[in-house]
Amino acid sequence: MTNSAVKTLSQLANHEEFIQRHIGPDAAETAAMLSELGVDSLEALIAQTLPADIRLKTPLATGPATTEANALAHIKKAASKNKMFKSYIGMGYHPTLTPNVILRNVLENPGWYTAYTPYQPEIAQGRLESLLNFQQITLDLTAMELASASLLDEATAAAEAMALAKRVTKSKSNQYFIADDVHPQTIDVVKTRAEMFGFDIIVGKAADAAAHDVFGALIQYPTTNGDIRNDSALIAQLQANKAIVAVATDPMALMLLKAPGQLGADVVLGSAQRFGVPMAYGGPHAAFFATRDAYKRSMPGRIIGVSKDRRGNQALRMAMQTREQHIRREKANSNICTAQVLLANMASFYAVYHGPVGLKNIAERIHRSTDIFAAGLKAKAIEIVNAHWFDTITFKVTDRAGVIKRALAAGVNLRTDVADTLAVSFNETTNSNDIAELFDIVLGTGHGLNVDALDAAIVKDGSKSIPADLVRNSSVLGHPVFNQYHSETEMLRYIKKLENKDLSLNHSMISLGSCTMKLNATAEMIPITWPEFGSLHPFVPRDQAQGYDEMISQLGDWLVNITGYDNISMQPNSGAQGEYAGMVAIRKYHESRGEGHRNICLIPVSAHGTNPATASMTSYEVVLVDCDKRGNIDMADLKAKAAEVGDRLAAIMVTYPSTHGVFEQNIRELCDIVHSYGGQVYMDGANMNAQVGLTSPGFIGSDVSHLNLHKTFCIPHGGGGPGMGPIGVKSHLAPFLPNHTVVNIAGTGASNGAVSAAPYGSAGILPISWMYIAMMGGEGLKQATEYAILNANYMANKLDPLFPVLYRGANDRVAHECIIDIRPLKEASGITEMDIAKRLMDFGYHSPTMSFPVAGTLMIEPTESESKAEMDKFIEAMSTIRAEIDKVVAGEWTVDNNPLAFAPHSMQDIFDPEWDRAYERQYAAFPASYVSENKFWPAVSRIDDVYGDRNLICSCPSPEAYR
CATH class of the missing domain: 3.90.1150.10 (Aspartate Aminotransferase, domain 1)
Incomplete structure (x- = not known):
């Protein structure tokens, strides 16, 4: 071997670099393609493609590329800083036991997580069947007439219910009522949405709802403190006054409780998280949503419908007329584009695997644990706040601080956010030893309570903790699909049968323009199923989530550098939510300057349907800007319309490169024109895959963008979700980023409302993008774009x-x-x-x-x-x-x-x-x-x-x- 052929240790290690695994063409293919294009280098091609005035002069500062092994080791070290406490916090999030057959064959299986939204149903019959099962579960548990496939989370589903109510009600009122015992994060998100729509919110005791003239109302069943009320009379009163009533509920509780539809509800919603989906520090989790058939034209999200194929066979599809509200564009009351399909499928398979008998057994076990705990507290004269319960006991103790201290010392989280009470929410992982430990925490050792004896007494005397008139007497999940796959063998074969009907990235290229169906590397996916990331409740004390904080902070710094912005919010849990959060920030910014009269949003006719829908959701009037024959924004029309609206101009929503697939030459001029009239530039991040490392929205001149982490940054589409849509902003918009009522987020205004249920959105999938950036490094990210x-x-x-x-x-x-x-x-x-x-x-x-x-x-x-x-x-x-x-x-x-x-x-x-x-x-x-x-x-x-x-x-x- 000659010296010229000898490689250094560092050069030999380059073989393990991830960049060459992520980028498809090798050197020979690259040369052949460049030759086809008549250029001699990638740099020459990029010089011909991007306007010179928007080319970055400095490389990305995201660090050098690291190997898969080193990146995994690094993020494992961060994950180990998360403290694995037992969480009884509740508030809509609960520890679960994901059946391993579902964990391995759905959540960890690219056949399920790399599929695209089922717009082409002939090659998506598997996930369509699973989603139809999800709708059937929703219909059975809620006793409603119509269900959608899934939504983003419980809080945003509640906001969608409010929008639906306003759309269908005959009431002239502008007021919406929320019971004060709804989950606080839900109230937070609904209030944000209401502010943007111009609705007035009343938060008060549920019993007082009918005393107000409202177009709709939201109540919780069971309530956030665990109480169970029969609100059927209240619902009837509200409906008599033309109000639409939404009920937020818990699917596990509905195994034992009377269905909200039987109480008269118009809309029923909630989170399917506790059907086998990890808490993951807040998400992703699928929400369910059901309503009356009469309201189907106003239904948010997607509905899976039964049709037939050319041969007359039963076949499934997404129903066109209710597929997505945003097809209404500026007439929309929702901008939903993606949903948590992968997680809805997990919840669906969880119900199939356990069946009605298994699910009822789990629900009864949770309820029995709660009964035992309540009986022990009563025996020791501890005051219990809620008269009835399914899984949650809220109580008062004299030594509240001492109880909290003992809990934390034992590695246990209680609910502590309400000043004068504590609460415990039980879950399917709870056993008798856990209940005994809770007695020690609340009462101190030597209390003399025996869990088995308390259990025996309840068996003997019966439980009255669910009111007799609210005990479920209707059967659920009677369809054969929920009654035949209870052995692991049968379940495995059912999952595989459905998977085989779906085309995904593990079979062939999915060349979807605007949707960036790129490699979702296995190394990127591995951390999301680690318990250190999966088992954290979103409202744990911050010192228990140091690993998440470290990972989220570093990912945020990287994304700030990549986008050229000054700050970022990780809260929006979809691209459309990111759009919404960005436009909320723009509106609040104008209002803070005494310019609330700015109410015009310019949008090119080529824009995504979510853009005009989002502008409408922030109560902006949409003015369309024409495109020329080459597909570029018509600059003369832009100038004319900007001048015409003058100081009413709030923003422009523009996609770059354009939705027509070109780098428009006048993008900087566009930003300058809008800024000259005092408007803000919202740059849709859908096409960041063509910007990273070469240019950036902040460098070009925009003020805010959302990032589709499920596109550019490798979070897989999951058959229609999950997604993440964090927003980057220039410094002047940072004070208007979303905050959260339960977990304060540094760097934004204390009074800002939330746009998603969890403070960091679907935090559980952020490790995917962290791994991608770490393994690619700044140079690799630039190469990916090239x-x-x-x-x-x-x-x-x-x-x-x-x-x-x-x-x-x-x-x-x-x-x-x-x-x-x-x-x-x-x-x-x-x-x-x-x-x-x-x-x-x-x-x-x-x-x-x-x-x-x-x-x-x-x-x-x-x-x-x-x-x-x-x-x-x-x-x-x-x-x-x-x-x-x-x-x-x-x-x-x-x-x-x-x-x-x-x-x-x-x-x-x-x-x-x-x-x-x-x-x-x-x-x-x-x-x-x-x-x-x-x-x-x-x-x-x-x-x-x-x-x-x-x-x-x-x-x-x-x-x-x-x-």
């Missing part, structure tokens, strides 16, 4: 002769995504973008983003994680599809008898003995040679959307219906 742009330009150049690229920027370059125009071919052939999307399934691919932001187009984003080889396979698929369209144009196939018209081809299609198609079966199923190596079969044929819209069913059909 390769995202390289891959997109390569894809655009190869596809353009087949399907013209609609918009290009300077030097004919695109950013990290491109839009191909199907409309000319559609006019010539009758083949639609939908036909192409469905035909791609036969090649084993998920469709690119369809008809957004331009109808009749496909938006493609290959991301930096896909290799040239994978992109070439996709290009081959599109080339084959183009040849098929050409045959239709030439008259070789008719518009209604060709592979695109019948796509996708299910196995049932291919084996149909009465094949009468104009093309061969073999070609239908295996249109390219590589397909046979890794064939993915769509579970059903093309689904009839119109039938599903006209026959909305959101509950599980009987097994006979499938036959």
Whole structure:
């Protein structure tokens, strides 16, 4: 070996760098793609693509790349600083036992966590079935008529209930009532939402609600202090006054309690967290939401509906008319874009695994623990505040400080946020030893209480802690799906059966423009299931969460550096929530300066639907700005409209690179124009994947952005969530970032309300983005952006002769995504973008983003994680599809008898003995040679959307219906 071939220890270690695992193309592929584009380096391509005046002059300061092993060791050290106390805090968060079969095969399985939102239902039947089960659970427990698939958390679900109430009520009132025994974080979030809508909030005793003229009311059942009341008369009184009544509840309690629907509720909501989902310092957790069928047009979030496919088979889909409120744009009362689908699936499988008998047993065990504890306190003359209970006892002691001190010394957290009381909430992990320990803490040793004796007395005398008129007498979960998968073998096979129906990133590229379906590395995912991160209650004393604080603080510093802002809030638990928090900050900033009259938000016509919806939610009037023929914002129109609204201009919401997939040259000028009229620039962070390390929103001149951590920063989409949408702000907006009523957040105004239930949103998934940045380092993050742009330009150049690229920027370059125009071919052939999307399934691919932001187009984003080889396979698929369209144009196939018209081809299609198609079966199923190596079969044929819209069913059909 010559000296020139000898490597240093450091050079040898480079083989273990994560960067080369994350970025798809190798050196040879990179050279080939650069050659295709006619440039000799990545730097030359970037110089042609980004405006020179927004290029960063200094590298990112996120540190050097580290290996997977070292990053895991570092974050493990941080995690070990979290103290693993037993938490009886309650307030909607409880320790759970995640069945290991669900932990390993759902939460830790890329077949479930890397899937995309089920917009293409033929290749998403598995998670659609699981979500339909979730809706059935919700319907059974609440006794309501209509349920959605999931929402972000209990508090934001309560805010959605208020918005629904205002939309459907016949009341002219502007007042909304919240009972003072609703969880404090829920009150906090609803008050923030109400302030932005201009509603007046009344917080008071539930019994007084009907004395007020209100358009709606929110009550809790059981209450935050554990009490259980029959509020049916109160609900009827409120409804007689035209108010819409929402009930926040606990799904585990509803195994034993009368359903809120039977009490007369109009809306029922809550968190599904205690159905097997870890507390994770506040999230992610799926909320459930149910209402009357009459209100389905105002339903927030997504509804899974039962339809049928081309062959008449039962098939599931997202119901179009209620899929997302934000399709209403500025007329929306909600901006929901993502939901906690992965966590809803976990909760759904938890119910399937335990079944009605198992769930009732768990609920009774929790309730028995509470009864025993209450009996012991009563025996020692301790005052109990709540007259009835399911799992929570609130009580008063003379030596409150001493009890708290003993609890902390024993590694136990009680609820201590109410000044003169303490509370204990029991959970499925509680055993008799825990109850004995609690007696020692509350009463001191030598109290003489015996848990078994107290238990025996309750068995003998019966329990009266749930009022007789509120004991559930209706059965739940009678559908066969909840009654046949109780052995681990059967459960494992059921999970796998559903997984096999879903296409996810572990099968092939998902080239969704605007959604950045990149690698979610295994090393990034590992920490989220560590108990040190998973088992913390969000309201533990701060000294017990030092590991979280360290990780969140460092991640925040990195994101501040990456974005060019001065401060960041980790509270928003989705991109849409981040938009909302950012616009709230802008509005509060203007009000603080005596400029509350600013009420106009400029939004380009190309913007995401969430942008106008979010502006509407902060009571801003939306004024649309035109785009020119090249897809860029029309600067003349922007100037004219900014001048026209003048000092009423509050903000502009702009996406960069644009939603049309180009780096617009005038972005700095746009910021200057808006600032010159006193407005603020909100830069949508959806396309940060094309900015990191090359430019930044703060450097460009914007004031605030949200970051989709589930896009640019590698948190997986989870089949439609979880997401995280932290917001970065310039210093003048930092005082208006969200705070939290239970946990004060440093660096923001003390009076600011919350936008999410937990102070740091879905904190449990932040380790994913921490790991990504740590393993990539500043140089790796920059390379990721460069390769995202390289891959997109390569894809655009190869596809353009087949399907013209609609918009290009300077030097004919695109950013990290491109839009191909199907409309000319559609006019010539009758083949639609939908036909192409469905035909791609036969090649084993998920469709690119369809008809957004331009109808009749496909938006493609290959991301930096896909290799040239994978992109070439996709290009081959599109080339084959183009040849098929050409045959239709030439008259070789008719518009209604060709592979695109019948796509996708299910196995049932291919084996149909009465094949009468104009093309061969073999070609239908295996249109390219590589397909046979890794064939993915769509579970059903093309689904009839119109039938599903006209026959909305959101509950599980009987097994006979499938036959």
